[in-house]
Amino acid sequence: MNFPSKLIEDAVSEISRLPGIGKKTALRLTLHLLKQKEPVTIALTDALINLRKNIQYCVICHNISDKSVCSICEGHKRDRSVICVVEDLPDVLAIENTNQYSGLYHVLGGVISPIQGIGPDELKIETLFKRIDNPSNDVQVKEIILALPATMEGDTTSFFITRKLKDKGLNISSIARGIPVGSELEYTDEITLGRSILTRIKYSAE
Amino acid sequence: MNFPSKLIEDAVSEISRLPGIGKKTALRLTLHLLKQKEPVTIALTDALINLRKNIQYCVICHNISDKSVCSICEGHKRDRSVICVVEDLPDVLAIENTNQYSGLYHVLGGVISPIQGIGPDELKIETLFKRIDNPSNDVQVKEIILALPATMEGDTTSFFITRKLKDKGLNISSIARGIPVGSELEYTDEITLGRSILTRIKYSAE
CATH class of the missing domain: 1.10.8.420 (RecR Domain 1)
Structure with missing residues (x-):
């Protein structure tokens, strides 16, 4: 033009x-x-x-913040024994919007992607291990929830973190993958449907 | 959020x-x-x-310009006897890109739209009439090409300008509406197809 x-x-x-x-x-x-x-x-x-x-980044969780420690890490009502690991800020916003989570976060700033040349050193992974070893406010971390994207890169990152943490005696979980609420089975792709059968949840009669 | x-x-x-x-x-x-x-x-x-x-607007054609007179109005190779009336800058760029037009432009800055409260006074229509009455460089304007959008508002604006200019002895035309080049007849909407039959173009055997 x-x-x-x-x-x-x-x-x-x-x-x-x-x-x-x-x-x-x-x-x-x-x-x-x-x-x-x-x-x-x-x-x-x-x-x-x-x-x-x-702009500043929280020195604890690396979330975007106006101050050196973000409002979530500072919050008095948050459960300091749980850390949810996410890729970036939009994921924090999405999880906060559900009102189902009251723990802390750890923002990696990306996921491991050999194709794009992003290794563990390019991400804020080391500081996650440091947080677990030296917890702030002296509250021991008991659980890590991996809320990373359901992609090859996300899975690789989850696997990497899980392996590094395996001897620390933590509960490590990943957010559930399965059929989205409101979806029809017949329109779900076979990988998601297959996984949702493998990771089926037991109903209790009580 | x-x-x-x-x-x-x-x-x-x-x-x-x-x-x-x-x-x-x-x-x-x-x-x-x-x-x-x-x-x-x-x-x-x-x-x-x-x-x-x-940013400045050309004092003659109201196109966006770095100077008080735009490069098209200033151009020595342009045919000053033809003015193409358009709604806004992207239309000028689109027509220039065809390399099929060497006349001048007049940018209205919109089209008449009673619903949005845009009447002739909100547009640069009066200056078009002044350009025709007092031509720059003393080259008499002979032809007006209306290249306004193929909408109700565009047609209303074309009709308004045509009626105001009817006694000036000018050639007034509108750009052709019809089947776009490369399109199939069966996928063309009926109004376009109907118009293209009414405004059919005579083939000459020469």
Whole structure:
């Protein structure tokens, strides 16, 4: 595309660097900003610059935070004996939204992926082991819940962590994989269905 | 969603004001920027601020421009006797990309839409009539091509402009509506197909 203005061209080229946004969408967003009043663009850019310059990561769980220790790690009502290991911030948000979990988190910042050149050293795995050995507030960690993606990379990461922790006497579990609530059996892929039979849950008559 | 950081919350809320971007996409884009180095965010915000503060509109055709007269209106090779009327900048880019048009443009900045409260006075229509009455470089305008969207609003705008110009002795045309090149007849909607029969083009045997 030949743009009539260098300013438009620069804006479109920068916006289209964002994942999932092509040149046409970038142009649409650019023209939208031009049609809005100037404070709209300034509010957007200020928010982005503020974020990039002032963001911190919790020194304990590596979750994004405004302070050096995040509100979850600081929380008085959280169960400090359980740590849920997740890939990234959206997973923390998703689990928090369920209101089913009151323990702590550990954000790896990714999963092991040899193809993308991501090994254990590129992730925040070592600090997880340190947390278990030297627990904060002197509350012993008893359980690790692995809530990593149901992919080859996620499974590899879970396997790696499980093997490293095998002699620590911890309860290690993975979140259940199976048929999503509300789904029909016939439309479920065979791997999920097969796993859900293998890992079936016993009903008690009581 | 409850965000662990006010900075993230602000960034997500500002990004999700953009058209077609919801909270989840906004969060994904925000986390992407956080994973990149700081200059990436600064380049993006600088481009947006520069654009918003320094953008100009061509005083003749209202196209976006770096200068007070855009490169098309200034161009020596353009045919100044033809003006193509379009809704907005992307239409100019699309027509320029065809390499089939060498005249000038007139960018209305929208189309007449009573539902959205957009009347002729909200658009750059009056300046089109002035351009025709007082042509720049003293080249008389001979032809107006209406290249407005094939919608009710686009047709209303075309009709309004045509009626206002009816006594000026101009050639007024609209871009052809019909079956897109490469399309099958059976998959074309009936209104398009019906119009394409009514506005059929005569083949000459020469």
